[in-house]
Amino acid sequence: DGGITQSPKYLFRKEGQNVTLSCEQNLNHDAMYWYRQDPGQGLRLIYYSQIVNDFQKGDIAEGYSVSREKKESFPLTVTSAQKNPTAFYLCASSQAGGRTGELFFGEGSRLTVL
Amino acid sequence: RKEVEQDPGPFNVPEGATVAFNCTYSNSASQSFFWYRQDCRKEPKLLMSVYSSGNEDGRFTAQLNRASQYISLLIRDSKLSDSATYLCVVNTGFQKLVFGTGTRLLVSP
Numbered sequence: 001d002g003g004i005t006q007s008p009k010y011l012f013r014k015e016g017q018n019v020t021l022s023c024e025q026n027l028n029h030d031a032m033y034w035y036r037q038d039p040g041q042g043l044r045l046i047y048y049s050q051i052v053n054d055f056q057k058g059d060i061a062e063g064y065s066v067s068r069e070k071k072e073s074f075p076l077t078v079t080s081a082q083k084n085p086t087a088f089y090l091c092a093s094s095q096a097g098g099r100t101g102e103l104f105f106g107e108g109s110r111l112t113v114l
Numbered sequence: 115r116k117e118v119e120q121d122p123g124p125f126n127v128p129e130g131a132t133v134a135f136n137c138t139y140s141n142s143a144s145q146s147f148f149w150y151r152q153d154c155r156k157e158p159k160l161l162m163s164v165y166s167s168g169n170e171d172g173r174f175t176a177q178l179n180r181a182s183q184y185i186s187l188l189i190r191d192s193k194l195s196d197s198a199t200y201l202c203v204v205n206t207g208f209q210k211l212v213f214g215t216g217t218r219l220l221v222s223p
Contacts, residue, residue, distance in 0.1 A: 035213075042118065042201070042213035043158070090157055101148040101205050105157035 002027045006091050006106035013078075013085070013113050021076045021109045023091035030095070032074040033103065036060060037088040046089075049074055078111065086113045115140050118204050120214040127221055131192050135217045137202030138184045147178055147185045150201040152216065158201055161187075192221045 004025045013019045025032065031050050035043040045058030049068040063082025068074055078085045088110050092103040120137045127133045139147075147164035162169065164176040164185050175188040189196055202214035 040122070040215060042215045044213075045210075088155075101146050101163065101203060101211060102160050103158075103211070105159070108157050 004091060004093055004104055004106035006089075006109050008109060009107065011109060011111045013111065015113055016080045018077055018079050019085075019111065021078070021089055021091075021111070023074045023076065023106060024072055025074075025091075025093045025104075025106075026072060027093055027095070027104060028071070029093035029104070030071070031093060032068070033092045033094075034058075034064070034066065034074070034076045035090045035092065037090060037108075043090065046076065085111055087111060117141060117206065117212045118202055118214040120202050120217045122215055122217060124218040124220050127192050127219070129192055129194060129221055129223055131221075132188065132190045133192060133219065134186055134188045135200055135202075135219075136184050136186050137204075137214055137217075138182075139202075139204045139206075139212075140183070141204070141206045142180075142183060144183075144204045144206050146205040147176075148203040148205075149174075149176055149185075149187050150203055150213075152199045152201055154198075158213075161200070189219075192219075194221050194223065197221045 007022045033048040034046040037043050044060050047066040049055035065077045090108045091106045094103050118139050149161040150158040151161045152158040164178045168177045173190045177186045199216040199218045201216045204212050
């Protein structure tokens with residue numbers, strides 16, 4: 001079955017540690033995205049990539065980094081520089097670079113910083 | 115002013131009721147509009163796109179009012195399974211999708 005796989009689903013981290021969230025898709029989509037969702041807030045865009053080896057900052061990129069070495073993979077690293085990393089992280093992909101608005105989401109990764 | 119605004123709710127309705135949500139957007143150049151559904155602690159999923167002429171999918175009807183800059187979602191004959199958060203999403207151009215905070219719907223027996 002085609003889809004987006006995020007791992008891990010739940011992650012606990014100590015302050016000061018970097019952590020990498022995995023996102024893999026087999027939908028053959030060119031565009032991939034990382035969003036963050038906090039209670040009572042809409043999804044906020046962290047980074048996005050329209051093509052392999054290229055990515056752009058979203059609205060809240062500070063403290064995060066990404067790579068896009070393969071079409072299928074778009075991992076997100078939450079660095080120790082991120083002031084408030086506890087959140088629900090959602091990876092998404094789309095076929096037409098987001099123009100259609102149809103995003104396919106993974107099940108999310110819930111990060112808790114202790 | 116937020117780019118996309120929604121009433122957070124919750125909207126509490128009995129089964130069989132008709133309920134409507136609105137969503138306002140600030141950028142008059144916004145190009146396309148969508149409603150997503152998100153179940154508790156799950157990922158959002160596309161419910162329907164919103165076209166200028168309005169569109170209907172079963173019990174769900176979406177409307178766009180460009181003059182007043184809002185979109186609406188109408189749910190008829192509510193089911194228990196409709197309980198979820200409904201996210202308004204606006205494509206403001208340059209491939210940027212802006213999500214509203216969502217409206218929570220609770221349908222009770």
